[in-house]
Amino acid sequence: MRIVDARVIVTCPGRNFVTLKIVTDEGVTGVGDATLNGRELAVAAYLTEHVVPLLVGRDPARIEDTWQYLYKGAYWRRGPVTMSAIAAVDTALWDIKGKVAGLPVYQLLGGRCREGVTVYGHANAETTDEVLVEIARYVDLGYRAVRVQTGVPGLAKTYGVSGDRMFYEPADAAIPTEAAWSTEKYLTHVPNVFAKVRAEFGPGLKLLHDVHHRLTPIEAGRLGKALEPFALTWMEDPVPAELQEGFRLLRQHTTTPIAVGEVFNTIWDCQQLITEQLIDYIRTTVVHAGGISHLRRIYDLAALYHVRSGSHGATDLSPVCMAAALHVDLSIPNFGLQEYMRHTPETDEVFPHAYTFDRGYLDPGDAPGLGVDIDEELAGQYPYRPASLPVNRLEDGTMHSW
Ligand code: GCO
Ligand code: MG
Numbered sequence: 259m260r261i262v263d264a265r266v267i268v269t270c271p272g273r274n275f276v277t278l279k280i281v282t283d284e285g286v287t288g289v290g291d292a293t294l295n296g297r298e299l300a301v302a303a304y305l306t307e308h309v310v311p312l313l314v315g316r317d318p319a320r321i322e323d324t325w326q327y328l329y330k331g332a333y334w335r336r337g338p339v340t341m342s343a344i345a346a347v348d349t350a351l352w353d354i355k356g357k358v359a360g361l362p363v364y365q366l367l368g369g370r371c372r373e374g375v376t377v378y379g380h381a382n383a384e385t386t387d388e389v390l391v392e393i394a395r396y397v398d399l400g401y402r403a404v405r406v407q408t409g410v411p412g413l414a415k416t417y418g419v420s421g422d423r424m425f426y427e428p429a430d431a432a433i434p435t436e437a438a439w440s441t442e443k444y445l446t447h448v449p450n451v452f453a454k455v456r457a458e459f460g461p462g463l464k465l466l467h468d469v470h471h472r473l474t475p476i477e478a479g480r481l482g483k484a485l486e487p488f489a490l491t492w493m494e495d496p497v498p499a500e501l502q503e504g505f506r507l508l509r510q511h512t513t514t515p516i517a518v519g520e521v522f523n524t525i526w527d528c529q530q531l532i533t534e535q536l537i538d539y540i541r542t543t544v545v546h547a548g549g550i551s552h553l554r555r556i557y558d559l560a561a562l563y564h565v566r567s568g569s570h571g572a573t574d575l576s577p578v579c580m581a582a583a584l585h586v587d588l589s590i591p592n593f594g595l596q597e598y599m600r601h602t603p604e605t606d607e608v609f610p611h612a613y614t615f616d617r618g619y620l621d622p623g624d625a626p627g628l629g630v631d632i633d634e635e636l637a638g639q640y641p642y643r644p645a646s647l648p649v650n651r652l653e654d655g656t657m658h659s660w
Pocket of ligand 2 (some may be wrong): 468470494495520
């Protein structure tokens with residue numbers, strides 16, 4: 259079997275997605291997600307200009323060799339653009355292998371390790387009272403784990419709080435919108451929110467919170483310590499993680515579990531965090547961390563060090579990425595949680611998929627391959643619209659992490 263074509267499809271059914279579709283001479287096709295929120299066209303160009311010409315004529319069965327060829331062959335290593343492009347190829351080749359074998363990809367990865375993939379939803383609202391209502395909605399839908407984000411008194415706009423409760427998308431304008439940030443206001447407010455949430459919902463519900471890279475290690479230590487009585491499942495991205503050794507300091511001050519990694523692209527970005535046991539959950543996912551093959555490598559390393567998976571699953575990752583993530587989640591021994599932000603009906607229509615939600619679990623289904631496709635004709639009706647992620651400044655105007 260040979261690859262005869264590979265198409266890069268950019269579509270915007272409410273938000274932008276980049277998809278690679280690989281076509282073989284025997285008519286079998288495979289899809290891979292290549293979406294990098296706010297920088298979509300960089301990956302689309304990387305694929306079109308530099309990868310697609312190398313794929314034509316290759317044997318689609320050689321997944322690992324193709325990964326190594328694209329990774330080592332570029333000479334320039336790592337980074338979100340390169341790794342998202344490689345991820346798309348890798349994911350599409352696993353899809354093809356599954357279809358050729360007549361098996362869902364999780365079977366090729368070793369089969370089921372659990373009955374379903376536990377997911378967490380996003381409860382968010384401006385006030386604590388409103389967020390209690392939102393959490394209750396998720397509990398009613400069957401969720402066993404909920405991420406909680408609220409507005410912060412004195413700040414006009416806060417990360418994670420959206421106008422549309424179910425379909426949060428922060429990339430809202432071609433030129434980034436600007437938000438103001440105060441660490442002190444935030445640190446004062448958040449423990450009060452979780453005190454009320456835990457009191458209302460009791461000990462059974464898994465609670466999570468995303469700090470979105472905004473604190474220093476010692477500030478994060480303070481927050482983690484203040485949240486300990488409310489037994490969070492994790493505190494996410496407490497600090498920017500370029501400085502992996504910075505987590506040593508944070509770790510000395512709190513037993514609140516730490517989840518990190520949605521912006522990482524390779525195993526080398528989290529090697530120290532994992533091997534020094536500085537984190538509890540690694541949040542890399544298929545599209546931004548080199549595809550199914552590389553993600554498995556990261557999770558295998560993590561398993562040696564008691565670190566569990568917590569794959570990123572925001573709506574800027576397409577249903578193709580979600581399907582691929584579920585096959586990995588189902589088949590690894592050290593699965594932790596899977597993030598699940600629901601896509602809009604328009605997106606679900608462009609990407610018909612076999613995965614289903616039931617009582618807090620997702621299941622990839624048993625269709626051969628990944629069980630997801632792209633309706634190219636429908637995708638063509640939603641042209642690309644430039645959209646950037648916001649930026650964040652301290653109240654005095656200093657640029658801060660968003
Ligand atoms: C999460 C993430 C997202 C990111 C988004 C950026 O935990 O889901 O932090 O909300 O902000 O993926 O494009
Ligand atoms: Mg996050």
